[in-house]
Structures are given as C-alpha cells and as structure tokens.
Amino acid sequence: MNVGSYLWLGLVALFFALLVVAFAYLTLRRSLSRSRRSPGGLFGALRRLDGWLRDAAPRMHRMLRRRLALREWHGLALTLAAAMFFGLVWLFTTIAVGWTSRDDLYQFDQAVHAGLAGVSSDWAVQFFRLATHLGDGLTVALVAAGVAAFLLYHRDGWRAAALGVVVGLGQGVLVGLKWAFARARPGGNLIEAGFYSFPSGHAFSSMVLYGFIIVLVWRYVRREAVRVAATILLVLVIATVGLSRVALSVHWASDVMGGFTLGLAWLVCGLTATRAAQAYRAGRAGRC
Secondary structure, eight states, X not given: OOHHHHHHHHHHHHHHHHHHHXXXXXXXXXXXXXXXXXXXXXXXXHHHHHHHHHHHOHHHHHHHHHHTOSSSIIIIIHHHHHHHHHHHHHHHHHHHHXXXXXXXXXXXXXXXXXXXXXXXXXXXXXHHHHHXXXXXXXXXXXXXXXXXXXXHHTTOHHHHHHHHIIIIIHHHHHHHHHHHHOOXXXXXXXXXXXXXXXXXXXXXXXXXXXXXHHHHHXXXXXXXXXXXXXXHHHHHHHHHHHHHHHHTTSSOHHHHHHHHHHHHHHHHHHHHHHHHHHHHHHHHHHHO
C-alpha cells in the first residue's frame, strides 16, 4: 500500500479508538448515575469531568449520548454499523486499486497462484471441490429458502425480508461489479468457472448467507456454548469456501478478499436498513 493508504488506515483506527473511549466513558457515566453512594477517587473525578463536559460543551455531550445510546437502534448500533460499512467499503476500494495498479497486492496474487500451482494432491483437490459447493448459487438458494421458512414459522417476517434483500439483491450488485471490473480469471483452473473474476461470487455469497445465519444463531440460541461453537463452525465454512476458490485456481487471492469485504459491507447495510424500517414502522404504529 502507498502512504495515502496507510494514512487512511490510521484515520480509521483512530476513529474506532475514539469510539471505544467515548463508549467506555458513557458506560462509566451510566454506572455512576445509578449509584446512590457518593463516589470518590477515580469515579469521583469522572463524575466531575462529566459535569464539566456537560457545562462546557452541552451540544457535544448530547450528541455523544445519542450516538452511543444502547437501547436505541440509531444510537450505538447505527454508529458501529456506519463505521463498519464505510471502513469495509474503503478496504474493498483499496483492494480493487491494489490489483488494478499492479502494486504489492498484484504481486501477492501472482505469488499465491504460483505457490498453489505445485500443491495438487488428489485428496486436497477433492476436498476443495466439495467445499466450494457450499458457496454455489444452488446451495445458497436452498439454504436461504430453508432459513426463510424457519423465520416465517417463528413469525419473524422482518428478518425473512432482510434475508431476501441481502441474498437476492446482493447478487445483482455482485454481477454489476463483475461487469465493471471485468477481471480475467487465473489460468490452470481445476474446475470449470465462467464469467469475470473480481470480486469472488462464492466469497461474497458465503459471507452474506452464513454471516446472516451467525446473526440468527445469537438471536435464537440461548446456550452460550452452542452460540460460540456454531459461530466458529460457520466462520470456518466461510473461510474454507474462500480458500477453495484460490486453491482450485478459479480466483486470485484478492478476488476472495474483495468478495469477503464486499459481502460483509452488504450484510451490515442490509441488516441496518431492515432495522431502521422496522423501527420506523413500529413508530408509525405507535402514533396511530
């Protein structure tokens, strides 16, 4: 990456650091406001600091409280979602510029492709041929239909609609970007693959679908151990699908990286938009 890329990366890291500090500050403030005892030491200093900030910069104080509110969808949830979305879009753009300008990322693609060309054992090829089907269009459609049926059975129409948007409409976004970049696939494909290469459709689809299922696991499963185990398993599925595309020489490594970042950005955008629509609908119903 060039100096400008490192500068942007530093700014994004600084933004997240400030966000964490502000959230920690307001969390401590909320704890202090619930305490009936007169705090001393560090907590007393924090309370005095909070009072000073409220008096010296009331608008900033109110803005921070709104942006980091835990119980409102437009508070901390929206702030984190917006930060993640724009950070991921920036990362996707950096990846795209990296291989088109033939800089270090382009050289990395060539090195990975050349390195994997010599790794062609029969068992590995067979494993990746099976694993890559987890991101195929037919598999994604069938799994998405099953998840949608589960959600409708549980009367969770909003999440069923969100699934349809992120999976269905996302394919249109993916195809449009493939046409726009028109990147050729690497040579020596071990399975048949058509159309353009960047971003990887399998990486995008697996991130969107299985990432959505991870969200559902934390919504519907109560046992912490099951949640963690299911999350680890689904993350491994996503990673294996992406690795299979590179190992089978149907994608460059940057194609998979771009597919993952784009898929996660699209998932965050879809879930946030659905949550906003749900809150707006609930607000209108409450006013009727």
